[in-house]
Amino acid sequence: MANTEYDYDVLYIGSGHGTFDGAIPLAARGVKVGVIESGLIGGTCPNRGCNAKITLDAPVALTRLAENLNGVVNGNLSIDWKANEQHKHAVIDGLPNMIGGLMKSVNIDLISGHGVLKDRHTVTVGNDSKTAEKIVISTGQHPHRLDIPGTDLAHDSEDFMNLTTLPKNITIIGAGYISLEFATIANAAGSNVTVLTHGDHVLRKFYQPFVKQVVADLEKRGVVFINNAKVTKFGQTDRHYNIEYNDNQTITTDWILDATGRIPNTQGIGLDEIGINYNARGIEVNDHLQTSIDNIYASGDVLDKDQPKLTPTAIFESTYLMHQFAGDSADPINYPVIPSVVFTSPRIAKAGVSIEDAQQNGQYEVKTNHLPDDWYRQVTKEGLGDNALVYDKNHHLVGATEMSDQAEDAINTLLPAIEFKFGPAELERLVPLFPTIGADTLGQL
Ligand SMILES: Cc1cc2nc3c(=O)[nH]c(=O)nc-3n(C[C@H](O)[C@H](O)[C@H](O)COP(=O)(O)OP(=O)(O)OC[C@H]3O[C@@H](n4cnc5c(N)ncnc54)[C@H](O)[C@@H]3O)c2cc1C
Ligand SMILES: NC(=O)c1ccc[n+]([C@@H]2O[C@H](COP(=O)([O-])OP(=O)(O)OC[C@H]3O[C@@H](n4cnc5c(N)ncnc54)[C@H](O)[C@@H]3O)[C@@H](O)[C@H]2O)c1
Secondary structure: OOOOOOOEEEEEEOOOHHHHHHHHHHHHOOOOEEEEEOOOOOOHHHHHOHHHHHHHHHHHHHHHHHHHOEOOEOOOOOOOHHHHHHHHHHHHOOHHHHHHHHHHHOOOEEEEOOEEEEEOOEEEEOOEEEEEEEEEEOOOEEEOOOOOOOHHHOEOHHHHHOOOOOOOEEEEEOOOHHHHHHHHHHHHOOOEEEEEOOOOOOOOOOOHHHHHHHHHHHHHOOOEEEOOOOEEEEEEOOOOEEEEEOOOEEEEEOEEEEOOOEEEOOOOOOHHHHOOOEEOOEEOOOOOOEOOOOOEEEOHHHEOOOOOOOHHHHHHHHHHHHHHHHOOOOOOOOOOOOOEEEOOOOEEEEEEOOHHHHHHOOOOEEEEEEHHHOHHHHHOOOOOOEEEEEEOOOOOEEEEEEEEOOHHHHHHHHHHHHHOOOOHHHHHOOOOOOOOHHHHHHHOO
16 A cells, blocks of 8 residues: 555544554554544543443442342342442553554554544644545544533533442433443442433333333332433532423432433534535445545444444444455445344343344244243343344344343354354354353254
């Protein structure tokens, strides 16, 4: 690729998974790469998303296991929030240096600052300018904030994960991933949690009969759900906060989490000025991830796309671009099956054709399993657990959804079968370690 005209062959704006999973192998192949980052190297997932969240969640999973095995394991476990928070720092604080180190080891130039597109080959960072043959916009998303009086009194997911003391009463607005995952963690760590949802559905993107079981379990544990609540105002008294909703109703709380979604970072980066098309869902790209200016690409959460805005999607996109830029392929992007999971306790995970689509479309067969009936799940005395396996007419597995303590591993086990459309003959050749969640899951096929 090596050009002599520009500073870089490829210049990325943003250093998250939408960038580094592809940029590092690309640079390792001798391509001259620059990465501009205004915040922490590695972006949202390592620093204020997946890795931080799953560390805070680990003790929750442990307390649930101890609860299941109560009588076999004696004594009550409780979560020490301060220690949990410190443990999270110990796990994630080194990640920016680790990822930055990997980039430097292949001679990527890390440029600190806010990048703004100036023209089709130039990005400014403060008073400096960098030029490149190709540019990748990988700026991610930021939290949506309710446009109501007092909105600054609320906090976002990053603030939650940095709490050094857990508030006694937490109120969460929203009914998506962040709301339900953080309600689970805060409740298990001893907070009184209230969730206000503006509709009557929680976790809309997941199979509702499974969601209802998770919500009922959280309610049993003390989480209060108030549905159809239109929040109109946040206020503050001496020591508390008030949330007004549905005209004349009020809740008093100690801490407010606004978990009403995330918005693509399309503002203040020069898109309008140089003529790149975008909309409220993100930057518009073609099937090669090219924007309306063909040497400028976009990757990760900032894209307007139908695929879920998750780390696996961002990794696939940055890797796809790496192959394009290195000349390995000129094919359009062909997304694989992208799985998703909500880390409630139990989790709900899914991949491929959903149960809802299968039920509406006569060409599929859906097989269900009530998991507590299964001997392997009795080892850990799982009380809640259901799954549904979706097959096509040739009995090839095309989708799976599971609600259980180990749903993410069960769905990961099934991914190759779903992605590569394994039929009975191929499935027979998968002989997993026994006894494991993998063996249990494959055994149900
Ligand atoms: C609380 C939370 C939990 C999550 N949990 C999960 C999970 O469990 N599993 C999962 O798959 N996904 C999860 N996600 C989603 C996941 O984090 C994202 O899908 C992923 O980080 C997207 O990567 P990205 O590179 O597109 O964007 P980001 O990681 O957001 O990276 C974008 C980077 O660009 C930088 N930037 C923006 N504008 C500029 C500019 N003009 N100049 C320079 N730099 C700029 C930002 O500082 C940022 O570092 C979670 C998200 C959140 C918020
Ligand atoms: N386990 C994971 O993979 C994971 C975990 C956390 C976050 N994420 C990613 O981060 C994104 C953001 O998470 P999120 O939970 O903020 O978004 P989300 O889109 O999952 O949920 C947003 C919620 O806010 C509600 N809402 C929207 N506007 C509202 C309003 N005006 N008043 C009240 N409620 C309103 C929506 O109905 C929805 O329930 C996710 O979509 C996902 O891409 C993934």
